[in-house]
Amino acid sequence: MxxxxxxxxxxxxxxxxxxxxxxxxxxxxxxxxxxxxxxxxxxxxxxxxxxxxxxxxxxxxxxxxxxxxxxxxxxxxxxxxxxxxxxxxxxxxxxxxxxxxxxxxxxxxxxxxxxxxxxxxxxxxxxxxxxSWFMQNFTGSTPHAHSIREDGAIRSASGDGRVGFIDAADIAAVAVRALTDEQAPNTDLILTGPQTLSYADVAAVITEVTGRAVVHQQLTFEELRDRWATEIPLEFATMLAGMDRAIADGAEDRVTDTVQRLTGRLPGTFRAFAERELT
The missing domain is CATH 3.40.50.720 (NAD(P)-binding Rossmann-like Domain)
Structure with a gap:
């Protein structure tokens, strides 16, 4: 460099x-x-x-x-x-x-x-x-964070599908390596956390860590699309709802070793994230 x-x-x-x-x-x-x-x-x-x-x-x-x-x-x-x-x-x-x-x-x-x-x-x-989906999607001013705080619910059209949720800190660590290592990756890199979780699993972890009951409320594709469309353009809302439908079909049920391979350390777990960010 x-x-x-x-x-x-x-x-x-x-x-x-x-x-x-x-x-x-x-x-x-x-x-x-x-x-x-x-x-x-x-x-x-x-x-x-x-x-x-x-x-x-x-x-x-x-x-x-x-x-x-x-x-x-x-x-x-x-x-x-x-x-x-x-x-x-x-x-x-x-x-x-x-x-x-x-x-x-x-x-x-x-x-x-x-x-x-x-x-x-x-x-x-x-x-x-x-x-994969950010762990940070459950904090701050995001829709999931809002519904958790206001209604004790995470709403998705993902069914029982599982996701390798990843901490943004691990994404950034890989980005630094991709930007500065002598050899660029010259490929695409699938990044996940160390385990896959359903949204019901996420709700259970948040409940255990915070002591406040949180549940997963399952919506249909159409219900989620229409909910998103009140805040963002319909085309983008349809794409996002389609991603949830893909989760339900198993598209995100995978774990990769990319974070550890490029950074030399294991990616953080969702429980560790929740204990750090939600308490």
Missing amino acids: NATSATLVIGASGTTGRRVVAGLIAEGHRVKAAGRSATPVEGAQAVRFDWNEPATWDEALGGVDRVYLVPPIGSSSPAAVMLPFLRKARAAGVHRAVLLSSSAIPAGGPAVGEVHEELPGLFEQWAVLRP
Whole structure:
């Protein structure tokens, strides 16, 4: 890694981005922390960046040779803005890109899957992180966290399907390695926690850890889609509800060794996460 160049972290105040920034700084790397408000970050150069404002792109790319990419939130067609940016990034001297995608979206799939498909043709060094569902989906201001607090319920259309929930800290640790190791992965990486859990299992762990009763309320695909559609565009709501339906069909019932293989440590368990974040 060129000591005079920086790594651009897009979404630097987000769930994975802020952890990636912290991990890079801890290892002594130069970082440009990009976000819509250019929030100051100790040890990093804050820069304003907006996917939908190309005028912000040049400043973000100055002096950068690699980039961590978090797609625009809530967009069902992120390639429309991401691919022009990535072409500009390549022309500006970026040679390694690490893209945050999803275990549910393969190359060429919907949404960010289009960007995944194009990435190897744009950069010689690259990686696509495809994490399973975040443990952080049950904290903060997320819909699950809200329904847990307000109703003591987790609502999904996932049935009894199981998911390898993963801590964002483990996703970020893999991202740091993918950005800085001498050899880029040059592949996509399925990231999971150490075990698979159903939403009923998650509710049981939260109940045990917090002492407050939480249950899993099963919805149909249509019920979940319509619930999401009150907050986000119907196309995106349909895609998200479809992901829950895929969980019910077993699509996320898997565990990989990727976190341990790339970072040298085991990924955290959901119980450890709940004890840390929910108590």
